[in-house]
Amino acid sequence: MLYTTAHVVTDRPHRYIKQLVSHMGRKVPTELDADRGSIRFSIGSCLLVASTGHFDMIVKAGTADAVAAVEDTITGHLLRFATKDTLTVDWLPLVRPAATEDDAALLALDRAAWTAGSGLPSTRVEERTAYFNERRKPETHLVAALGGQVIGTVSVHRTNPFPEGAHVFGLWNLLVAGQARRMGVASALLSAAERRAGSQGARKIGLRVLATNTGAIRLYEQHGYAVEGRYVDEFLIDDAYVDDISMGKRLTPTSQGSV
Ligand SMILES: CC(C)(COP(=O)(O)OP(=O)(O)OC[C@H]1O[C@@H](n2cnc3c(N)ncnc32)[C@H](O)[C@@H]1OP(=O)(O)O)[C@@H](O)C(=O)NCCC(=O)NCCS
Numbered sequence: 001m002l003y004t005t006a007h008v009v010t011d012r013p014h015r016y017i018k019q020l021v022s023h024m025g026r027k028v029p030t031e032l033d034a035d036r037g038s039i040r041f042s043i044g045s046c047l048l049v050a051s052t053g054h055f056d057m058i059v060k061a062g063t064a065d066a067v068a069a070v071e072d073t074i075t076g077h078l079l080r081f082a083t084k085d086t087l088t089v090d091w092l093p094l095v096r097p098a099a100t101e102d103d104a105a106l107l108a109l110d111r112a113a114w115t116a117g118s119g120l121p122s123t124r125v126e127e128r129t130a131y132f133n134e135r136r137k138p139e140t141h142l143v144a145a146l147g148g149q150v151i152g153t154v155s156v157h158r159t160n161p162f163p164e165g166a167h168v169f170g171l172w173n174l175l176v177a178g179q180a181r182r183m184g185v186a187s188a189l190l191s192a193a194e195r196r197a198g199s200q201g202a203r204k205i206g207l208r209v210l211a212t213n214t215g216a217i218r219l220y221e222q223h224g225y226a227v228e229g230r231y232v233d234e235f236l237i238d239d240a241y242v243d244d245i246s247m248g249k250r251l252t253p254t255s256q257g258s259v
Contacts, residue, residue: 002067003094003188006057007147008078008087013055017048019081020074044070047183056146058094058184094185095192098141098153105150106131106143113175116238117212136173142192144176144185151180156193159206167203190223198251205251210235211243225249
């Protein structure tokens with residue numbers, strides 16, 4: 001899947017989302033609640049999320065042509081509805097390669113995003129002044145950004161030291177900011193990580209996830225990852241032993257390509 005985003009500045013975000021979703025709802029399935037709307041076309045979908053002074057949109061589709069067609073439909077309608085405002089709608093990839101300049105944003109995200117159910121508490125009390133270090137390098141990371149603000153990241157790189165295992169890559173540090181969850185951002189990061197790993201020769205991706213992290217396990221299962229093993233009582237977290245689960249996915253040729 002490919003994901004793009006547009007950040008539209010307006011003092012009437014709810015009005016535009018409601019108008020667009022209601023209009024499209026005459027032709028295709030839509031959903032609308034307090035701050036979000038979604039439109040499901042046959043070739044892809046668009047999620048719209050209102051915030052103070054702007055709204056963000058995320059388009060998802062299987063091919064670049066389908067993404068462009070959904071973007072054009074959404075942009076065309078929005079510009080037609082904007083009789084009293086001048087809206088600017090610029091589409092960008094939701095996920096891009098990380099850069100050293102993302103360090104401060106990633107450090108803040110990393111400090112805020114983990115809980116005892118999803119990560120090891122000891123790593124959160126470490127005195128760190130930078131996100132990137134010897135183990136976490138910018139060149140292995142992808143970031144997701146909405147309106148220029150980094151709201152998610154993942155690292156993907158080769159893990160097996162032997163030539164016989166050169167086709168195996170590992171996924172690390174997948175995280176999404178609290179306010180940007182359940183919008184498909186982790187799904188976009190996973191898709192992009194698989195494309196990047198595939199383009200670097202990966203045929204399989206593995207990861208580890210705490211057994212208590214049921215939301216992440218569900219996400220991985222939805223993306224085709226299966227449980228391959230279980231490290232029983234691997235961690236002692238808040239006075240309880242927690243299993244660490246190993247999951248993996250074989251990459252198909254369609255998951256390959258660059259980010
Ligand atoms: C786990 C995490 C990365 C998910 O990010 P996200 O952007 O909210 O995930 P998505 O929106 O792409 O979710 C896709 C699907 O995964 C499943 N899912 C994701 N989070 C879920 C949760 N908390 N509970 C149940 N299902 C969840 C749902 O099926 C969801 O689809 P839906 O929203 O249509 O129901 C995010 O909650 C996070 O950063 N958590 C803290 C760090 C972490 O646990 N990282 C993984 C370490 S192994």
